[in-house]
Amino acid sequence: MKRSSIVFALVIVCLVLVMAVSVNGAAKKIVVGFSQIGAESAWRTADTESIISEAKKYPNIVLKFSDAQQKPENQIKAMRSFIAQKVDVIGFTPVVETGYEPVLREAKRAHIPVIIIDRMVDVKDNSLWVTHMGSDMVEEGRKVVRFMVEKGWKGNVAEMVGTVGSSAAIGRHQGFNEMLKDHPEFKVILSESGNFTRSEGKQCMEAFLKAQGKNINILFAHNDDMAIGAIQAIEEYGLKPGVDIKIISIDATHDGFQAMIEGKLNCVVECNPLLGPQFYEAVQNLMAGKKLPKETVTKEGVFPMEVAKDVMPTRKY
Numbered sequence: 231m232k233r234s235s236i237v238f239a240l241v242i243v244c245l246v247l248v249m250a251v252s253v254n255g256a257a258k259k260i261v262v263g264f265s266q267i268g269a270e271s272a273w274r275t276a277d278t279e280s281i282i283s284e285a286k287k288y289p290n291i292v293l294k295f296s297d298a299q300q301k302p303e304n305q306i307k308a309m310r311s312f313i314a315q316k317v318d319v320i321g322f323t324p325v326v327e328t329g330y331e332p333v334l335r336e337a338k339r340a341h342i343p344v345i346i347i348d349r350m351v352d353v354k355d356n357s358l359w360v361t362h363m364g365s366d367m368v369e370e371g372r373k374v375v376r377f378m379v380e381k382g383w384k385g386n387v388a389e390m391v392g393t394v395g396s397s398a399a400i401g402r403h404q405g406f407n408e409m410l411k412d413h414p415e416f417k418v419i420l421s422e423s424g425n426f427t428r429s430e431g432k433q434c435m436e437a438f439l440k441a442q443g444k445n446i447n448i449l450f451a452h453n454d455d456m457a458i459g460a461i462q463a464i465e466e467y468g469l470k471p472g473v474d475i476k477i478i479s480i481d482a483t484h485d486g487f488q489a490m491i492e493g494k495l496n497c498v499v500e501c502n503p504l505l506g507p508q509f510y511e512a513v514q515n516l517m518a519g520k521k522l523p524k525e526t527v528t529k530e531g532v533f534p535m536e537v538a539k540d541v542m543p544t545r546k547y
């Protein structure tokens with residue numbers, strides 16, 4: 231072969247290689263649309279941070295993040311827009327359990343897999359989502375009762391419920407109340423929603439105190455933020471949180487630990503919001519054609535106030 235033909239052939243080979251790499255490179259980008267609930271609590275802020283910051287560790291992942299500001303209709307809109315944009319995967323945490331079935335069907339028809347993290351949907355057709363990862367909310371409610379029993383607490387209980395219709399509130403309420411049936415030493419005298427926020431938690435506690443005052447012995451708040459709002463209300467009412475009224479909540483955030491160190495919160499049941507790493511691992515596996523487990527439950531602990539000071543430095547959210 232002539233020298234010029236060899237050079238020509240080499241140039242062609244190089245061109246083909248460059249094209250293959252760039253086509254492949256482009257094909258390797260995975261576009262993920264994520265619909266988040268909002269920013270109602272410290273837990274949610276940590277969860278959002280985990281999802282956004284973890285995405286940056288994957289050069290092949292492009293994240294389109296959408297904040298629904300607590301409105302399911304905003305989530306439905308966001309998901310429709312993800313479908314229209316033909317994203318590769320939809321990640322999603324539903325505000326409440328119901329109302330998403332039509333949009334999930336649309337995603338399925340468009341062959342876009344949906345990964346649900348944290349809160350869950352209640353749909354008849356489980357093929358509408360590929361995998362769910364998050365906490366066992368019912369078990370968290372049971373852990374609260376186990377702690378109360380272990381500590382020998384008794385008396386009148388006020389239950390401060392999370393967002394009405396959310397799987398987190400439904401599960402925690404269920405686990406808590408089911409287990410209480412075997413414990414006549416407790417009597418639930420109040421149960422109202424504080425919507426998982428600090429300000430509504432404070433308002434809810436003010437209403438509880440107005441209705442029952444010193445009759446309340448124990449407060450179970452479905453999350454730390456509401457417990458912290460309640461602590462303010464209890465102090466303003468002239469009682470000592472953690473002493474006059476025992477308090478237990480769920481999440482185990484920094485602020486929850488701080489309140490325990492100050493002796494105002496007796497116990498936190500852990501609920502881990504750092505779901506980013508698990509989420510993107512699932513995205514990668516899914517795109518690689520691997521079969522995912524239908525359900526992955528996060529492992530979590532229980533922290534009484536006595537250990538708060540020692541454990542606090544190890545906490546990541």
Ligand code: GYE
Nearest residue numbers: 270271273349398426453
């Ligand atoms: O406990 C609460 C948040 O869905 C598990 O939502 C989550 C809950 C969490 O706002 O703080």
